[in-house]
Amino acid sequence: MSRTIYLSPPDVGPLEESYVLAALRSGWVAPVGPDLDAFERDVAERVGTRGAVAVSSGTAALHLALLGVGVGPGDVVVVPTLTFVATANAVRYTGARPVFVDCDPRTGNLDVDLVAQLLRRLRAHGHRVGAVVPVDMFGSCADYAALLPVCAEAEVPVVEDAAEALGSSHGGRPAGSFGRIGAFSFNGNKIMTTSGGGMLVSDDLTLLARARHLATQAREPTPHYEHRDVGYNYRLSNLLAALGRAQLVRLDGMIARRRQLRDHYAKLFAPAPGVELIGAEDAGSNCWLTCVRVDSDRSGWRATELAAHLAARNIETRPVWKPMHRQPVYAGAESVLTGAADALFTDGLALPSGSALNEGQIGRVLGAIDEFLTARAGAPTA
The missing domain is CATH 3.40.640.10 (Type I PLP-dependent aspartate aminotransferase-like (Major domain))
Incomplete structure (x- = not known):
């Protein structure tokens, strides 16, 4: 494996x-x-x-x-x-x-x-x-x-x-x-x-x-x-x-590597309806984590399905942060809510974003996502 x-x-x-x-x-x-x-x-x-x-x-x-x-x-x-x-x-x-x-x-x-x-x-x-x-x-x-x-x-x-x-x-x-x-x-x-x-x-x-x-x-x-x-x-x-x-000393190079990976994700998901990168328009971001938000009504699939597909191929993902007002330790804490954080927790997914990923690993991740998109939404194969 x-x-x-x-x-x-x-x-x-x-x-x-x-x-x-x-x-x-x-x-x-x-x-x-x-x-x-x-x-x-x-x-x-x-x-x-x-x-x-x-x-x-x-x-x-x-x-x-x-x-x-x-x-x-x-x-x-x-x-x-x-x-x-x-x-x-x-x-x-x-x-x-x-x-x-x-x-x-x-x-x-x-x-x-x-x-x-x-x-x-x-x-x-x-x-x-x-x-x-x-x-x-x-x-x-x-x-x-x-x-x-x-x-x-x-x-x-x-x-x-x-x-x-x-x-x-x-x-x-x-x-x-x-x-x-x-x-x-x-x-x-x-x-x-x-x-x-x-x-x-x-x-x-x-x-x-x-x-x-x-x-x-x-x-x-x-x-x-x-x-x-x-x-x-x-x-x-x-x-x-x-x-x-x-x-x-290496920070700028590591940031550039993460930005390059985010660009790959942006191009891969661009044809997929209902999928967008969170904060993708922020040119000042260090791109620490690239996260996607999936509108399942438009995409026909959920973020959890992509996560399961990648996990089966030994590729780690993670939901975005579970909101603090949903954490048992802060149950009952005063909160001002619109539902936005709850929606991101449900629909968001953090993808592999590390600057240490080599070209083979990046290709493996992108290929696995492309395979998923092709099967679920008919996206063209890269």
């Missing part, structure tokens, strides 16, 4: 090996060292912010970001319902509660009109809104041109969850730079990886200094161990930072 083709596996090679080996031989193997410092500088330069703090995960970055802007018990935080659970969990870590907002059906990103309405209602009822946390979905930035003025008028800070969007842009401005503070993830399936890891970026150096302090168990600068705050063991190791530095 042929080997499994995964959705978005790590893309690492000789350059990463050389960077990690050099870091190992240097003796800097703990969460401190020259590669860690350099990685922070490199990411800040890439994003265009004054500084950055490398941490152990994207979730840790979100947690520290929320604490940094003052979110705490009793606060409300506006979160997209279409997101990975970490976005909501980080809110709960602070003692605040998430209020979920539906998405734009075209992009999967936060519905800005709903956010504006919600902020007015929450303020009218005396709730303190600690932050709005937009998520740059599948590598496409939220509509910050519309969102930032809404949040500024309500005097609510924006914490940008750019976990999926390093290398993306909106209006020529890099993902991660739009809010008071932004958070990236370097998990193994992301656009680039440090195995596990994350990064905070901001122009507010005081906020970043506080995050760095809390990420190192809030240890005070004394000869002995002294702690005035409850801190966290959140710093990234120097070894993993070395891996990240090598990945950052």
Whole structure:
């Protein structure tokens, strides 16, 4: 049986090996060292912010970001319902509660009109809104041109969850730079990886200094161990930072590879009625995941049928994020819904998108999809 083709596996090679080996031989193997410092500088330069703090995960970055802007018990935080659970969990870590907002059906990103309405209602009822946390979905930035003025008028800070969007842009401005503070993830399936890891970026150096302090168990600068705050063991190791530095060197090439794959999908699905790529019109996307939405009334088949066809051929797919308001852990949470996220969960499918896929693997995926489309909808064979 042929080997499994995964959705978005790590893309690492000789350059990463050389960077990690050099870091190992240097003796800097703990969460401190020259590669860690350099990685922070490199990411800040890439994003265009004054500084950055490398941490152990994207979730840790979100947690520290929320604490940094003052979110705490009793606060409300506006979160997209279409997101990975970490976005909501980080809110709960602070003692605040998430209020979920539906998405734009075209992009999967936060519905800005709903956010504006919600902020007015929450303020009218005396709730303190600690932050709005937009998520740059599948590598496409939220509509910050519309969102930032809404949040500024309500005097609510924006914490940008750019976990999926390093290398993306909106209006020529890099993902991660739009809010008071932004958070990236370097998990193994992301656009680039440090195995596990994350990064905070901001122009507010005081906020970043506080995050760095809390990420190192809030240890005070004394000869002995002294702690005035409850801190966290959140710093990234120097070894993993070395891996990240090598990945950052290759980032543009990895994004180009994913964009090329998205173009292949666009051409393949173009003749198929009722099928469209989510956010395909966003030229600034890093194309982290290519996702299709299937209108079964027009296509004559469902996304789940394509997923089953590919699974039988050892090709991994995944539904888009199950909305937070449908998650058992957040049952009963306040939500502002239009049905858009539910529809995307039902009709959407993420396809293999990794930059590590070779030509043979890409051909195998495209061939399997073409076989399915030909059988179901009479699409011509490529």
